[in-house]
Amino acid sequence: MAGALIGGAALGVPFNELATLLKNFGERAWSFNSVLNETESKVNDIIPLVKEIDGLNESLDYPREETEKLKNLLEYAGKLLRRCLRVGKADLIRKSSHTEKLRELNARIKSFSDVVLFQTSRDGKKTLSLVTEIKEVVRRLDSKSGLSNPVDLVVTVPVISEESVGLEKPVEKLKAKLFRDGVRLLVVTAPGGCGKSTLAEIFCHDKQVKNKFQRNILFLVVSSKPETKRILISIIQRLGGPIESGSVSDDEAFRLLEVRVGELSPNPVLIVLDDVWDGSESNKLLEKFSRLPNCKVLVTSRFKFPAFGESYDLEPLDHKDAMELFRRWASRGNRVLQFPDERIVEKIVRGCKRFPLALKVIAGSLSGRATSVWEVTGRKLSRGDSILGSEKELQKCLKDTLDAIPDDKIVLKECFMDLGSFPEDQRIRAATFIDICAVLYEQDECETMSNLDELFTRTLVNTVSLRNKAHEDDYYSESYITQHDVLRELAVLLTNEQPVDQRTRLLVDINKNEFPKWWSVRQMQPVKARLLSITTDEKFSSCWPDMEAPEVEVLILNPGSETYKLPDFAKKMNRLKALIVRNYRSFPTELTSDYQLINCLSRLERISLERISISSFIDQNLKPLWHLKKLSFFMCKIDKAFTDCSTQISYMLPNLLEISIDFCNDLVAFPVGLCEVVTLEKLSITNCHILSSLPEEIGQLINLKILRLRSCIHLEKLPESISRLRELVYLDISHCVGLTKLPDKIGNLQKLEKLNMWSCPNMRKLPKSVGNLKNLKEVVCESEMKIWVNFVAPRLGNVVKEHKEEINLDFLN
Template sequence: MAELLIGPLISMVKEKASSYLLDQYKVMEGMEEQRKTLERMLPAILHIIQDAEEKGASRPEVAVWLKDLKTAAYEANDVFDEFKYEALRREAKKKGHHSKLGNEVARLLVPARNPIVFRYRMGKKLRRIVQTIEALVTEMNTFGFRHLQQAQPSRQWRQTDSIIIDSDRDILSRSRDREKKKIVGMLLDQASNRDLMVLPIVGMGGMGKTTFVQLIYNDPAIEKHFEFRRWYCVSDDFDVSTIASNICQTNEKCREKSLQELQSTISGKRYLIVLDDVWNRDVDKWGKLKACLKQGGKGSAVLTTTRDAEVARIMTMGVAEAHNIENLSDEHLKEIVQSRAFNLQNPNMEEQDGILSGFVRRCVGSPLAAKAFGSMLSNRTSITEWKDVLAKSDICSEKTGILPILKLSFDDLSSDMKQCFAFCALFPKDYEINVDLLIRLWMAHDFIPVQEDDNPETLGKYIFEELTRRSFFQDVKQTLQYGILRKSTICKIHDLMHDIALSVLGKECVTIDGNKPSVNKQLLNPTRHLFLSIYGVFWKEQVTSLLKKQAAMLHTLFFTDYDDLLDISKYTSLRALHLPAHGYLSFGQEKLTTRHIQHLRYLNLSSHEFEKLSEGMSMMYNLQTLDLSHCINLRQLPKDMKYMANLRHLYTNGCESLTCMPPGLGQITSLQTLTYFVIGDGLGCSTIGELRNLNLGGELELSGLQNVTEVLAKAANLEKKEKLTHLSLKWNDDAPEKTDSHNEVLDALKPHHRLEMLRIQSYKGTNLPSWITDLSMLQHLTELHLIGCTLCEEFPQFCHFKALEVLYLKKLDKLRSLCSHMVSTPFPALKQLWLHDLESLERWVATEGKEDDELTFPVLEEVDIKNCPKLTSLPEAPKLRVVSLDEGKPLLSLGIVKSRHMSSISKLKLCVHDTEALPEIDYNWDSSQKLELSLGGTEAAPLSELSISGCNFFFVSSQSQLTPGVWKWFEHLAVLTIAYCDVLIYWPEEVFQSLVSLKDLWIKSCNMLIGPTQAKGGEPTQTTDQVLPHLNRILISNCESMAQLFILPPSIRFIYIDNCPKLEFIWGKEEHLDAYTSLEHCRDPASTTGTLEQSPSPIIRRPCLVNLIIRICDSLVTLPNLPPSLKQLHIWSCEKLCSVSGDLCALEDLHIYNCNKLQSVNSLGDHPSLERLYLCDCRCLASLGCDGGRGSYSALQSRKIKCCPAIDTKQFY
């Protein structure tokens, strides 16, 4: 199947060969004959290409021909792109562009464009391509290909019935029991319903939809409930008469008679009909069948299975929800693999269990994949063979039986959709794909067909949504990314669908991801699209070497994080270059040569540190997308950007150093996205009026509005930009106060009434214009931010916005309440509320005449309040889940813990700055009693995350006596952060006894904390009960007095300790002293041994520990008894540390820095798993505990050893 999808590429070349632009500027002058030849041959190839693609899967000689054809088509595509660029260059030159470029830019970036030289060079290329294609057409005629019209050869569709013959029936029955009960209950509850119930079961191929419906169909309650049951597998042909005849079990061929027979058969009966594997999107066909099915009795139902959400919508007519089948649990997938696989000789149960878990992860919820893996393992009898199977790149093949099933979904796509989806093989499995970015990449490669009525963005969105409906994409969700006003849509591809994409694109698409890439195998074949995310110098050298041979063919180079790994100048065919830097490296723009300029459509240089862009970049006439977001040092854009005629998306959000926009930006009429527009005050800057004729959509931030007049603001024509959904208006904080001009400008910047998000910052007017306060204007507004409007005296009635979901108010000095008078349903949609630095805010809403049971915030879920000193209580909010309070005196913080809000809050963050200023406390009524009343009995609070900073009242030594009573209600708490609690002297073990669900514990800057509670004799008390039994992670930082940790539970996996200068013991005093005594014995000259021997402990105290990171702990002397589970060990700047010891057989990552007294790292055995080694400034370190012989450090990939004179470095190389 690989490399056989060629039709879209041939079609693309055909369209480019006939482009009017080439005629308009006569760039193919002298090459008319070759062009006409191609215009004849390419349609002939397209005529038979579908038949050729299908035959290529079974005939090797055809597959070779297709491969050669694809290579020639790629070359032709490059040539016609060069012709197009030359036409665009001549067009720009005609408008005066080249005359404005400096001599240096012209010499560096403008190629030799002498018409005679150009014609000779391009003519030579074109003749070679034409000759190749002519030879291929001659060979094509020998294969006997035929033109395939709409009807395709019959596929091998599955036929199903109601009988479960699956050998894993028991496992599947248990795994789907909850889901099955839900559907069975729905069917039984419909007994008195006159309307026909249609319930589609939706999911991608291989998820077990048919088996699931078989379980429902054969349930005893269903058999008893329905008088008439029928099962029919529809597959590709939704023929109404055939379906009717099969339900009635007759051979009637006449449509009318078959439908009449169906009505007669089901008339008055309560029936259940299953239509399995439905692909039909013809509304009329389903409508005719449904009309007959309505003749049944009350409570009748139709169950269908489909891979296509659109099919489900058609069948329910949008009035009912389809059931999306769930992923099978890992536990049940493991059972399926085990039931088929077990044939191991002398199995190592622990190792076997780890490998099985790997197989289960690869299944990603699919029972079909689990069966395939189990079958593949059934005839393999050793762990080594199992590992070989697990290491395979995919399981989606003919042998496993998965490919034919999933391929049905792929075959049902149009050729354009096939091309778009196959390209997604570029991304690693489980990668979160930004949908907008994906569509931009499709556009860059011309995968989206050109249509006059729709722009490529709209068509790309349609293609994505269609692929999503057909289950190719999953986990589609909205997420808010840093520095972006509107939420981005992200998605993933199911692993099995990813394998389909890989099988289509073959070796053209390569993903090198992680620190152990199989570089040699991946880059041996011609590569067109490359995703690169690697670590370690060794691997980078390999990639650099191998890619030199691939450079000229690459069309996509996608870095997840910029590293100066490759010589970009050699990649001369790139259409898409994704090169973000994350703010610590800068990209040398000189690496972008002329040949880059003529092909590039997508360029991402986000987060780089350059201050300006080369003027030569304005010659990127083909560029569609330029992403410069978060280039925080960027001060200016190329002044001639107006000549970039094809630029559609310019991302400049986060470019806070920009002083102005280049002149004439409004001439780029194709521009659809402009995220940040700064209005400068000098000559050579675009005015805001340049926006007038731009059809902008999405988000727009306007900055520097102090430089705008009312006339220019009106000229921007924001009111007509209906695609603009998110708008930010910003004046400079330090701009002189011009109240009247601010009022006039803001009034003139009235947006379209469908605006969804509005942010106004540093506005110095005294009131807001009517388009904000008039509730009829912004009826679709879901998010409103008002920041730094310090002079504003009149505000909108926030409680009246019917669609408002997010409200963010900050530094509004004269705001006293959110609403001046009560309404019947205030804040009907508000979910998130931020109130920061509102010094005059003293009440929520006017409550005169308000009934006690009337709700103020009916759907509010999240509240964040910071520095609002006059607020004394939280609002009524029955659905409140997340609360963050940051205040001077703990007025709100104390109140929340005792309030009825605790019955709904799952995440609570409290920060108190004035820890001495506690209010008067009612000591006669314990706060835990108040909390019990608010919770409504003895049920624990749902709180799962708690962060307290400066909240001394939570602990016993505080005058408030809040603890320990309150803590007993927090048994669901999973994450706890404690910071700046100076009354905390000993570990609060009594508190810990209540936290039976805690997984993460973070202690920060508790400067009085010493360690475990002291008994009368001065020794730490011994607690009989184990505390924090489920603790996974502990992080401790900046605790100046802490000498010892509490006894950590066996469940601990991650330990991070930073800047605890008095810390002496991590595991416990007794355990460390034993290790220290052994160390002193080793140093004694009279000792008979010269090395530290570690006695194997019969009990591994920390069997789950994986990560241990210790930094700046000056009093730590020994670190003994490290467990065999440890994979990461980082030790930095522990000046007294002398010894580290343990069983380090699984250690992968070892970093030791500035530990000048450390002599050895004693390990039981070699370091067979060590991959990354970093040793620096350890002047006494002589050994890592192994002899450096064969097998030592065999997995080592990267190493750096510096200023460690006592150690022999040869053993690591």
């Protein structure tokens, strides 16, 4: 019998009474023999676990709700056993009834035993889980340019995302050349689209290379405008040498790098500089790297840089490998694909002149198409040997892929062309592109993402998602689009084919303060573009000449300077609906306030700011933005933007429906004034790593339907007023590792359909009111929390979905 009594703990009395009752059954136990044996066994099993849990709760001052529930259960068990003692031998009816109740009791004890085992396991690994979560966030934080350090560049080797064809021999040749004594720098050269970057990635993953350089392998994308000091400092920091970016010159940074690389000897360092363009800055950069001791430098470029010795010319694929690459890409997404006649395939591959990018793009466009389409494509490519290997020829080849898009999907072509509005080698946030398409094509989020997905299948863009199932929640802040340089050039080339005054999109790239000639010639003559994109560099002075652009509906500004002033001519853009200011450097650009300009943009519907510092968003001189529906801040400094406002925010933003705040790492508390904007339906505060609290006033957002608080790791609690958000349909607190509980009255959210709470290791309990969420259709959590949900609200067991999603960190590369 259960003789191992508990003394001194909170559960001692009910346990001891239950043990005594089991012992007192004596001869009468035969009436319930098998059931009582099971009861005794389960009680004996749970005693040591409960003693440990009860003692830890007492010493750590943890809540006692779990053990209180078990205490109530044991008291009920005592009452039931006393009734069983009173059952006579001949009372078969009561015996049958009480036997069934004892079985139910055993089931309840087992259920609680599972919960106790869960708590013991979870408490044991709580610290490890928390550390793991924080490490993951820190890794993401450190890897994103501009978050943890204003000079950080991504220097990790990209993950190989696809199979390579025909690069085994080039890798061996590179090793033979670069590993030779006396060779410090080697340039891999070829036209765009030949696979230089892919070759460099595979080279870094080669077993012999990894054995030689160990952890000292760095990979940086340089592009056409290299920032020498920023590159040098990023490498120093990656190699373990901290440095203050503002305190050194380029030459001093290089000397520090020389010292750091020398300190690592005899362990050599491999540095890959990818996509280096010709120019004085690039030559200065390579000259410095060519002098680094204990270091091998691999450069990929469309230019040879003869001043730095021998280069390696990457040849196009041989015919066999070209055929294999084409077949693989034409078969992607199709388990069974009937290829046309071999003669047609041969004609297409020869027409692509063995350029890997051309092969991939055209293969993707033909996948699943009729044989007649393949045959027409083969004729076009073979007619007159139109592709001779130059980049212009390649662009013509790729243009044929665009022409193959059917007329009823013309918006796909437009989307492809719009992607040329952003600087090269930049990740374009899907959320930003959604804003563009909402205005120009009246598309919602799903339609835009569907178009991007089709462009992806045609190999005209690349997409990267941090989380595999992010799109299921209509959450796109961590989804990105990238384009190969040649594809971007194609978009720009096709855009610029038309005369300036006939272009539907106008793309302007300004170096220093040198404006294109047509701008000064045309000056007061209006342009007809609906989309205007202006990219400026770090030396731009914000002195704008005038421009007449009355038809512009989307204005994209890509500043690269520390301070930036919006162009005055925007005041005359009476049709402007989307303003996107997107700093493409790592440091935040300080945006000079011009409320008179904003007052002129009466039709503005969407404002999107990226890596922008805002001193104040609301001012007494600002008129109400009646049409503004959406505000987005990404990696911005906004802590003071909505504080000390002299004008009520709700007055200035009377019809705002959505606010998105992502990676804004100076946001400590959500501004109380924004809680007055009762029209809000969507509020996303994600990846704000120092946000610690939400105001009680958030309960005023009575029309809120979606609340995302994903990855706010220092958010400690949710205000009880959240239970007043009666229209809330979706609540996301995933990856909020500091949260310990849900609001007690969360059950008041009668319209809540989805609760996403995975990766909340400190969530110690669920309120009883969770069982009142009658419309809840899905709870996303981990297996441990699933046990708690089943225990607190068994009715919800069938809506719990265990989170097994793997995080995709390819975007960090």
